[in-house]
Every structure is written in structure tokens, then in C-alpha cells.
């Protein structure tokens with residue numbers, strides 16, 4: 156059951172207390188309550204996702220992200236050196252489902268090598284690609300696209316599952332002219348941009364059809380799927396909204412191992428503090444921004460930094476909040492001759508209302524998707540000059556450094572004209588940032604430093620990603636399609652291009668590793684491969700913060716797989 160008020164909860168003591176009802180938290184709650192003997196409470200700071208139209212209609216994806224609102228934590232970053240000292244908005248969802256309720260719904264797993272590296276650094280083969288595949292399958296429910304088009308040749312059924320919980324599909328509305336342009340490019344430039352039938356096979360390199368967490372024309376989030384009516388009616392599953400956890404309470408140290416009794420949280424409009432006790436385990440799933448502050452406010456983190464803030468140290472784990480890894484993103488846009496783009500719908504209220512009416516009536520049409528049709532995954536050249544000074548940060552030769560997502564329509568909301576826009580992401584950044592506390596008040600927002608574009612490698616790779624995007628449209632097929640780039644990035648000097656990157660670069664939202672997993676006896680890291688906090692008992696972290704290396708992908712599938720496996724490890 157989902158509760159809005161703490162006074163309606165049947166109890167303040169459960170076997171498991173999960174902090175955060177986001178991508179990971181709801182998966183863990185679902186899996187634990189498959190056992191009717193376990194009672195589970197999820198404490199979610201945000202609001203209900205029920206009826207939030209901007210979190211349901213895929214096409215409305217940017218609405219929640221484009222300004223302060225109650226569905227967001229409304230964070231901004233610290234001044235980013237790599238972004239010409241800008242502080243940028245840093246969206247994180249404050250709604251059941253967490254960032255799966257507002258993200259871009261892109262479904263990408265990364266490379267097999269990415270996960271094999273996790274297994275290698277943790278000495279736990281359970282984190283390898285082969286061993287995680289069953290958990291990807293537990294998560295994924297492959298489903299026909301909203302328009303029921305013939306999907307043969309657009310994906311490989313052998314690497315997908317129709318038996319999981321979270322819907323994944325190909326696009327439910329078509330842009331045939333643009334799609335043909337892209338597919339023709341893979342024929343004209345097969346060396347650099349070969350066609351890949353399915354980039355979720357573990358070998359992503361190449362250009363493949365766009366897959367997203369959409370089912371029946373609607374967003375599929377961890378809230379709509381893992382807390383669907385058939386699950387939420389379980390007697391042992393309780394979710395409390397508007398419940399912001401401040402810290403762990405009741406620390407006790409026995410033979411050098413720390414345990415906690417429960418968690419303290421603020422609930423409801425009266426702003427009262429309550430305690431929920433966990434008899435078996437406390438599971439932190441507050442995400443890569445939310446989890447480190449809870450640890451630090453509980454005395455778990457760098458001892459010196461906590462002491463300076465007046466917080467008594469309980470467990471000295473200097474890696475808490477460190478190693479933050481985010482993937483920087485830039486955009487390029489071209490005006491095009493084709494009128495078959497999303498722009499007319501965005502520019503003309505009548506067309507917009509028609510599309511919305513179609514979605515409302517049948518959950519079909521252009522609003523069933525984001526206007527991206529394909530993704531290109533590509534590597535820097537092996538003899539690239541950057542490798543003279545930098546060791547290749549990718550997990551292996553079958554792992555991309557760069558993603559280019561290919562979309563029809565203006566990315567900047569141009570009032571007239573037709574466009575296409577590409578988004579370029581550095582998948583293997585070497586820059587690192589941090590999540591730290593600004594005070595010992597747990598309700599103060601943390602200091603968020605994603606460390607975007609700090610290193611030469613990340614800047615270089617962003618430049619290369621732009622050059623690659625321009626090489627893509629040098630294929631002959633684009634000659635009669637493109638009118639001109641909105642900003643001519645190709646003919647800029649390196650300095651000018653760097654200025655463009657630093658002035659427009661942003662976060663892709665893929666921050667991970669702020670409470671990273673490491674081998675059991677490693678001198679760094681926050682959790683062991685079984686996701687229990689080092690030096691503690693009955694306390695685990697299951698969310699994107701434990702990911703030891705960012706996968707060469709968007710991060711929800713990786714987070715889901717962490718949660719599917721983690722939910723069964725306890």
C-alpha cells in the first residue's frame with residue numbers, strides 16, 4: 156500500500172527499511188516482498204507519480220526537467236571549472252520512481268566488458284555480464300511498440316526478455332525519411348558507423364534502433380512497473396511518501412562492526428521527525444546524490460571532514476561521496492529540407508493538440524516516444540594522440556567511448572523551420588567529482604560537484620564526438636537533406652570549439668560511483684561486492700551510487716540490474 160501520512164502506517168518497525176523509492180529502491184521492495192514473511196517499508200521523500208501527466212506521456216519528457224517544480228529536488232551544481240565556472244541545474248527526481256519517472260527512457264545496458272570489469276575489480280564473478288544477464292531479463296519485459304509495426308530487423312529477440320517487469324520497446328511512431336537517412340549512412344560509412352542489429356547484446360558498437368522503457372505508449376518507471384497494482388496490494392509492502400530520511404539512528408559498535416537501529420525521517424506538512432526501525436536490514440537506495448549525505452550525516456564518511464562539520468565519526472570511510480562519475484553531453488543541430496520532423500507539432504498548437512488528443516484516445520502517435528530514432532556507439536581511434544598521455548579508460552576494445560543519439564526535430568525549440576539534432580555523450584569520462592555536505596543540517600542540500608569536463612581526455616573526447624557527428628552527416632545521403640548547421644561547429648578553431656563545449660556542455664544525468672563497490676579487502680570503496688557497507692552489519696546500499704565504473708551507456712538498466720541482483724543478496 157502507498158501512504159501519504161505516517162499516522163496511517165500500521166507500524167514503525169519492519170524487517171527491511173528501504174530509503175528511496177527510485178529506480179533501485181522499488182525493485183528491491185518488490186523482490187523482498189515476494190517472500191510473504193518479510194515486511195518492508197519504503198521511505199520516499201518525493202510525491203506520488205499517480206496522474207502526473209508529464210511523467211506518463213513520453214513526449215513530455217522535458218517538462219519536468221526544464222525548471223523548478225515539486226517533482227524535482229531542484230539542485231544546482233557547484234561552480235564547474237570545466238564548464239567555464241558555470242553552476243548548472245542538476246535534475247534529480249523527487250517523485251515515486253525516482254529518476255525513472257523523469258528520465259529520457261533510453262534503454263541501454265552497456266558492453267559485456269563494462270560488467271566484466273566490475274567482476275574483475277570486485278573479485279566477484281557474479282557481477283560479470285554472463286552472470287548478470289538473467290537479472291537484466293528479470294527486469295525487462297520486451298513489448299511491441301505502440302504502433303505495432305513490424306520490428307523484424309530492428310532488434311535481436313535472443314538478447315531480450317518478455318518475462319520481466321519493466322516495459323522496453325522500440326519506437327511507437329515513425330519518421331521514415333529520417334530513419335532511412337540513418338540506415339543509409341550505415342551503408343555508406345560502414346567502417347566508422349556499421350549497422351548493429353541490437354546494441355543491447357553486450358557488443359554495442361555501431362548504429363542501432365532506439366530502444367526505450369516505454370510500454371503501450373506510456374513511460375514505464377520503477378513506480379509503474381515494480382509497484383504496479385498487483386504488487387502494491389501485497390500485505391507486506393508499505394511505501395510512505397513525503398518521508399525524507401535525515402540519518403541512521405542508534406549506532407552500536409560490537410567487535411569493530413557497527414549496526415544501526417533504524418532511520419530518522421521528516422514527514423508531512425507538520426515537519427515532525429519520526430524513527431522507523433529495521434529488524435533485519437536498512438537498505439539505502441536514495442541514489443547517487445541522496446545516499447552519501449545520509450551516510451555522512453550518520454557519521455559514515457571521511458572522519459576529518461565530518462569532524463570539521465561537527466559530526467561524530469562512527470565509521471571512517473573516506474570514499475563516501477567521492478569518485479562521482481558523470482558523462483558530459485553536448486548537442487549539434489542542423490536545419491533540414493524535410494518537413495517530416497517533430498518541429499511542426501512543436502510549433503503549431505493545432506497539430507500539438509491533435510497529437511495529444513490521439514495519445515489520449517489510443518496511446519498512439521508521435522507522443523508515444525521521444526523523437527530519437529537511433530543511437531551510434533563509437534570509439535576513439537586506437538592511434539588517437541590522447542592515448543600518448545592517457546590510458547584508455549574504456550573497459551575494452553568492444554566498448555564505446557562516445558555515444559551519438561540521433562533525433563528528428565530541433566533540440567532548442569526553434570519557432571520555425573525543420574531540424575535534426577544529435578546529442579553527443581562521453582561514455583568513459585576520466586573526470587571525477589564529489590558529493591559533500593555544506594553543513595551538519597541534514598536538510599541542507601548537499602554540495603554537488605559532478606566534475607564535468609575537468610580532464611583533457613573528456614574535453615578531447617567531446618571535441619572528437621562533435622567531429623564524428625559531422626563525419627556522420629558527410630555521408631552522401633545527407634547532401635540533399637541538410638540545409639545547414641545551426642551553429643557551424645566544423646569550421647571552428649580548436650579554441651573556439653572548446654569554448655562552445657565549455658559554454659554549452661551539461662550533464663547527461665548519469666552520475667554514479669559516489670558510494671562505490673570494491674573488493675572485500677580493498678582499502679577504498681564503500682560497499683563490498685554483497686553491497687553491505689564495509690565495517691557495518693545490517694546496512695546495505697543498493698542504487699547507482701555503488702556502481703564502480705560507469706557503464707558505456709545510460710545508467711538506468713545498470714541500476715535496475717544492480718537492484719535485481721542486490722535484492723536477492725541480503
Ligand SMILES: Cc1cc2nc3c(=O)[nH]c(=O)nc-3n(C[C@H](O)[C@H](O)[C@H](O)COP(=O)(O)OP(=O)(O)OC[C@H]3O[C@@H](n4cnc5c(N)ncnc54)[C@H](O)[C@@H]3O)c2cc1C
Nearest residue numbers: 175177179200253254259260261400442445664699709711
Ligand atoms: C535528467 C536525467 C535523465 C536521465 N535519462 C536517462 C535515460 O534516458 N536512460 C537511462 O538509462 N538513464 C537515465 N538517467 C539515469 C537514471 O535515471 C539513473 O541512473 C537512475 O534512476 C538511478 O537510480 P537510483 O535508484 O540510484 O536513484 P534515483 O532513481 O534517483 O532514486 C532515488 C530516490 O530516492 C529518493 N530520495 C533521495 N534522498 C532521499 C532521502 N533522504 N529520503 C528519502 N528518499 C530520498 C529520491 O526522491 C528518489 O526517488 C537519467 C537521469 C537524469 C537525472
